Amino acid sequence: MLIFATSDKGGTGRSVTGCNMAYRRALQGEAVAYLDFDFGSPTAGAIFDVPEAERGVDASGLHSYFTRHTESQQLDTALHSDSDTLRDLPRISGAGRLVLLPGDKDGGEFSISADMPARCAQLFLRLDREFDLCVVDLSAGRSYAVDLVLEATARPELAALTSRWLVFHRWTKQHILAAHGLVFGERGLLKAGERRGHDPQRLNNSVRYVRTAVVDLCVDQESVTRPAQGAWLRAYDQKLREQADKLRMGRARLAGQIPFDPMLQWSEQVIDDSDVSGLKIANQATVQAFEDLAAKLSDERFWEGL
Amino acid sequence: MTAVDVSYNEMTESARVAAVPLGHLSVETGRLYLEDFADGDRKITHQLEQVAPWLEAATKRTRKRFGRNARISTCFLVDDYSPSGAVDDQPKPSEVVDIVTTAADQAGFKIDYLAREAGCAVAYERPYSGPRDQSALADIVAGLIVEEAAVGANGSRPPTAQTGWLSNGERSPAVSVAMDAPQWEPPEEFGKYRHSVFVDIELWSLDHYQQSAKRQYSCSLLSAVWQLLRLGLLRDAGDAVAKPYRFGAGEGFPDLWQQLPSITQLTPDAAPFAAYQALSVLPPHFRAAEHAAEIIVDHLRFDKTVLKQTADRARDETNAVTLPDNPAGRLSHLFFNDVHVALND
Amino acid sequence: MSPSTTERDGGPAVPDDGAQPLLGFGEVRTCLIQNLAGLSPSASVALMQLTPGSPVSKVDRPTRRVVSPEQVTGVDCRLHVAREGRGRAIGTVLSHAVVTNGRILQGTAHVALTSATAKERREWRHYLRQPGVIEVLGSPNPHNVMDGYLTDVSPARGLDLASISDRIIGEVQQSNRLDHTTALRTGTAVVRWAATLAPQPPQAKPTVGITKSDVPNFHVIRLNGSPEDLPLLIRFCEEFALHEWLLTTVQDVIVPRAETDIARDRDPLDSLLFALNELAPLWMPPTHLGPDMKALWEAMESRTHYSRLFERQTARIRDLRDQVKIRPPRRY
Ligand SMILES: Nc1ncnc2c1ncn2[C@@H]1O[C@H](COP(=O)(O)OP(=O)(O)O)[C@@H](O)[C@H]1O
Numbered sequence A: 001m002l003i004f005a006t007s008d009k010g011g012t013g014r015s016v017t018g019c020n021m022a023y024r025r026a027l028q029g030e031a032v033a034y035l036d037f038d039f040g041s042p043t044a045g046a047i048f049d050v051p052e053a054e055r056g057v058d059a060s061g062l063h064s065y066f067t068r069h070t071e072s073q074q075l076d077t078a079l080h081s082d083s084d085t086l087r088d089l090p091r092i093s094g095a096g097r098l099v100l101l102p103g104d105k106d107g108g109e110f111s112i113s114a115d116m117p118a119r120c121a122q123l124f125l126r127l128d129r130e131f132d133l134c135v136v137d138l139s140a141g142r143s144y145a146v147d148l149v150l151e152a153t154a155r156p157e158l159a160a161l162t163s164r165w166l167v168f169h170r171w172t173k174q175h176i177l178a179a180h181g182l183v184f185g186e187r188g189l190l191k192a193g194e195r196r197g198h199d200p201q202r203l204n205n206s207v208r209y210v211r212t213a214v215v216d217l218c219v220d221q222e223s224v225t226r227p228a229q230g231a232w233l234r235a236y237d238q239k240l241r242e243q244a245d246k247l248r249m250g251r252a253r254l255a256g257q258i259p260f261d262p263m264l265q266w267s268e269q270v271i272d273d274s275d276v277s278g279l280k281i282a283n284q285a286t287v288q289a290f291e292d293l294a295a296k297l298s299d300e301r302f303w304e305g306l
Numbered sequence B: 001m002t003a004v005d006v007s008y009n010e011m012t013e014s015a016r017v018a019a020v021p022l023g024h025l026s027v028e029t030g031r032l033y034l035e036d037f038a039d040g041d042r043k044i045t046h047q048l049e050q051v052a053p054w055l056e057a058a059t060k061r062t063r064k065r066f067g068r069n070a071r072i073s074t075c076f077l078v079d080d081y082s083p084s085g086a087v088d089d090q091p092k093p094s095e096v097v098d099i100v101t102t103a104a105d106q107a108g109f110k111i112d113y114l115a116r117e118a119g120c121a122v123a124y125e126r127p128y129s130g131p132r133d134q135s136a137l138a139d140i141v142a143g144l145i146v147e148e149a150a151v152g153a154n155g156s157r158p159p160t161a162q163t164g165w166l167s168n169g170e171r172s173p174a175v176s177v178a179m180d181a182p183q184w185e186p187p188e189e190f191g192k193y194r195h196s197v198f199v200d201i202e203l204w205s206l207d208h209y210q211q212s213a214k215r216q217y218s219c220s221l222l223s224a225v226w227q228l229l230r231l232g233l234l235r236d237a238g239d240a241v242a243k244p245y246r247f248g249a250g251e252g253f254p255d256l257w258q259q260l261p262s263i264t265q266l267t268p269d270a271a272p273f274a275a276y277q278a279l280s281v282l283p284p285h286f287r288a289a290e291h292a293a294e295i296i297v298d299h300l301r302f303d304k305t306v307l308k309q310t311a312d313r314a315r316d317e318t319n320a321v322t323l324p325d326n327p328a329g330r331l332s333h334l335f336f337n338d339v340h341v342a343l344n345d
Numbered sequence C: 001m002s003p004s005t006t007e008r009d010g011g012p013a014v015p016d017d018g019a020q021p022l023l024g025f026g027e028v029r030t031c032l033i034q035n036l037a038g039l040s041p042s043a044s045v046a047l048m049q050l051t052p053g054s055p056v057s058k059v060d061r062p063t064r065r066v067v068s069p070e071q072v073t074g075v076d077c078r079l080h081v082a083r084e085g086r087g088r089a090i091g092t093v094l095s096h097a098v099v100t101n102g103r104i105l106q107g108t109a110h111v112a113l114t115s116a117t118a119k120e121r122r123e124w125r126h127y128l129r130q131p132g133v134i135e136v137l138g139s140p141n142p143h144n145v146m147d148g149y150l151t152d153v154s155p156a157r158g159l160d161l162a163s164i165s166d167r168i169i170g171e172v173q174q175s176n177r178l179d180h181t182t183a184l185r186t187g188t189a190v191v192r193w194a195a196t197l198a199p200q201p202p203q204a205k206p207t208v209g210i211t212k213s214d215v216p217n218f219h220v221i222r223l224n225g226s227p228e229d230l231p232l233l234i235r236f237c238e239e240f241a242l243h244e245w246l247l248t249t250v251q252d253v254i255v256p257r258a259e260t261d262i263a264r265d266r267d268p269l270d271s272l273l274f275a276l277n278e279l280a281p282l283w284m285p286p287t288h289l290g291p292d293m294k295a296l297w298e299a300m301e302s303r304t305h306y307s308r309l310f311e312r313q314t315a316r317i318r319d320l321r322d323q324v325k326i327r328p329p330r331r332y
């Protein structure tokens, strides 16, 4: 299965959420590949705490796979990460591998040459032979990376693979509008996909939304001190829900809602139960939200046509 | 007891390669569009009339070198690969054959073989040929192209001939990377002497609007196929291809032009169609495509058996013929057009 | 490149079409064909028809093996030479694909290295006349050239046979003749090999040494033989690669997965049966290919005991299958 993670704006929490989601799937026993397609600013290496890929690798990253025709490195996080969580993954009975395909340090966006979509399809096919799940972390907005994967997934050889899209956005009026524009706008995903041979209806059916860093009014009681404040927040939250519903981004299309977590705010990383129960530095609700999102990826009823 | 080693041969198919009849010289006497014949015999008469003295000279020279019995044949190619008009408007095979033979008679020689350019893209062995007796010759030749390696090519990058272009040198770099756009550099011919003559050849184009994007081959590539047929160098899985077809006494020509085989033999006692040497006498506007065809031929990997077969045959002639080891060396051209004749239309 | 003195002792007979090869290099990749069902014989042949008009070769026994025509790639690059010395390699690399029993796909790139026949690069058609031969300008020691090739990493600094063998796999897997459905999730195994070629006394047999590298799914093979042995050595490496892939797949993918599946109450039967029905029958050491192949294979077996290991794994799979049949998992 291919999961494309995208967002209209940078800094939404797409990478942090995507990495944690990938980790949960690996825990459940799947072989997972995480592809850093954010060619301009690859951050997955930092989130997985892989020092050699901190800001992308020196050579043989995904950027050079396309522009220089080199092979793409596959870094098994159990071997290359400094994070105890990831290093311990193989010791958990039945867990799968979590492999990073990093970006390049001096990447940058590139224009798509004629052979790239086929090369991209070749990469996805190859990974599908080896991995149960591929998470493709795209750069924010309508980038070349998005065009590239739209063109690749429209090719006949990828028709048999399941491709799904997750659009990440923060829980604000502006971010909801922006995410909506990214999908439905004139230069949006559906229009761009249609130009490349996708059926816009089917493409839209493969898109779901993830709300990130949402203030949870039940959990964050310390920060909500005055009753008036609480009332206003609840009312506004309701307004945002109505706005999302109207824009076809409501509950039926909601793949996940990740609570605001102070720990993630400061440290972009993969968290697990020990951060919750042992050190108690992360919230149980956050881990649970990642777990739920991961489960949703293969919940066929959830992805059926709406 | 000693163990007996039984060797086991896995080759299922022996590398059988058919031989084709070969003459000393094949002279191409002209090339016209199929539509040109709809206008009657004006163009072909003019072309054949111009060719006559050169044909005579070439014949003389070949006989002088290889004896009175040197085998010389003539041919004429009709470009029908992408006809502009409707099928019904196309001249009938019998009409075209009439025009060609009459014009040749007038010019004082015979045309032994009439060939179709569409028959170079796909070989039709017989009239009314179906998929069973067809060979995709253009696909075969395109598949034999081995691009010349640029300095530094170590196998990392795929050959660009897959994109439908072949060049005789290194292209000017054009990939634009947003962050580090390269400085412009000129293209460069491989093995150039001081200065380059850089040629980039379009081998085929694809109609992107059609779902089943089929290759539309360029006249450069089709001309390469044509010249290779004339040198007797093409095979399909070891079999000879586009063997000339001779219509029997009572056998009429088909009604439709496309039902004609790739190569039709017009004269009963003709020398072989393919030859050790091929000469084309053509108007100068064919120069570019013929140059391109020659570059294509220079980038093909030929079946060793076919090359050896041909070289051995040549050496065994009564007057031994020594062939150059590059097939393109067996091709000659004469580009000629009378300047005083205005043939505008 | 010049032969070292010991190698010169045999006095290589130089045929008129060029110098004798001193080294043979190659790389083989092995993976599963991306198709739900195994391919029929005719579908395998059609898939291997990579060059129109060139015959595909096919053998039906003991396993069905269909081989594509050789593809030709031009190169002109610096060699990656270990220790000291420099060399420039000009010529063509051959590559082909192999389908075994309609299930396994292999991509092989290979080349024979000779000393250059001229001081500079020659006309392209000269190299086209000897497909699969690379002429080496300069005179690096062949042992350094061999070690350099075997230890080159990605992205390749020298001759990149890895990309060429990878590309042929990628192209075949992209073919519209496949349904692109992954029948079993497994990796691609890589075998890189190099052979020292020198005329041998008549009774001498080719020899082999195999190293497993710390890179997962990567093996390095060193061989010795005479120049005429090259096709045999290429075939040996393909057969080794195929069997190594089978063993790794069964041992590292199928058995552990089935064990976890059983522990987590999931149904492991599909992949167990796949292993028994589709993979186990492919274990067919190529000893029938003649005394030299037999000698190579037995030399390899005596070190690795692959056949015994594979036998043990298939026995384990049968156990697991029986265990599942007796007590089906709850979610089955
Ligand atoms: N659930 C969360 N709670 C709090 N902060 C978060 C959360 N998820 C992400 N962040 C913060 O948001 C910032 C952007 O996250 P990142 O995943 O890099 O975004 P993107 O990939 O969309 O650019 C990071 O600094 C991170 O610490």
Ligand SMILES: [Mg+2]
Residues within 6 Å of the ligand: A014, A015, A016, A038, A043
């Ligand atoms: Mg990011």
